[in-house]
Amino acid sequence: MILAAPNAHGFLSPTGVEIAFVLVGLVTVGAALVTVTTKQLVHAALWLVVALGGVAVEYLLLTAEFIAWVQVLIYVGSVVVLLLFGLMLTKAPIGRSPDSDSGNRPVALAVAVVAAAALVWVVVDAFRTTWIELEGPGGTVQGSTAVTGEILFRHWVLPFEALSVLLLAALVGAIVLSKRTTEGERD
Numbered sequence: 001m002i003l004a005a006p007n008a009h010g011f012l013s014p015t016g017v018e019i020a021f022v023l024v025g026l027v028t029v030g031a032a033l034v035t036v037t038t039k040q041l042v043h044a045a046l047w048l049v050v051a052l053g054g055v056a057v058e059y060l061l062l063t064a065e066f067i068a069w070v071q072v073l074i075y076v077g078s079v080v081v082l083l084l085f086g087l088m089l090t091k092a093p094i095g096r097s098p099d100s101d102s103g104n105r106p107v108a109l110a111v112a113v114v115a116a117a118a119l120v121w122v123v124v125d126a127f128r129t130t131w132i133e134l135e136g137p138g139g140t141v142q143g144s145t146a147v148t149g150e151i152l153f154r155h156w157v158l159p160f161e162a163l164s165v166l167l168l169a170a171l172v173g174a175i176v177l178s179k180r181t182t183e184g185e186r187d
Contacts, residue, residue, distance in 0.1 A: 021061045028054030045083050052076045066145040082167055086174035 012024075031050035038044045052075045059068035152160065 001113050008021055010086065014178045021058060024054055024061065028058065041087055042084070045080055045087065049076055049080050052080070064148070082171055087168060089174040089178035094114070 028051050031047050031054060035044050035047040035051055052071065056071040056076065059065075059071055081150045123166065
């Protein structure tokens with residue numbers, strides 16, 4: 001007797017979106033690793049663009065288009081441009097910089113591996129049997145612009161504004177450091 005396979009989607013039969021999610025995730029993790037291991041600051045900033053762009057693609061694959069475009073506009077656009085602007089204003093070395101290596105790579109690697117393992121363990125343990133229903137009350141779809149905007153402006157206004165103040169302070173700090181160097185060179 002031949003039994004028909006159930007229509008339920010399982011772990012061993014991934015969809016194309018799930019395969020793309022894993023592949024983009026691997027590229028994103030690889031770009032993040034290159035970001036923190038390269039000795040050239042400008043290359044680190046450019047690899048950060050790839051890593052943050054990969055996160056935006058992951059949001060698109062999760063059908064959270066609004067969050068994906070916010071990721072592109074704020075993080076890829078603003079934060080990386082601010083980082084490159086700060087590098088140019090502070091006259092940081094463009095090529096290889098021996099000053100950027102403190103010699104603590106083994107300790108940093110150990111801390112990173114332990115932190116990553118703890119994070120994976122906590123997330124897997126927390127969501128082991130959880131099923132998230134995308135269809136919310138009243139027919140709203142979780143991840144839609146309306147639901148995301150309501151959550152953002154109701155619960156996350158202060159952290160959002162704190163981030164904008166932090167970015168402004170970083171920009172002002174870069175300008176102040178640039179001015180000091182310029183005035184010191186005139187004397």
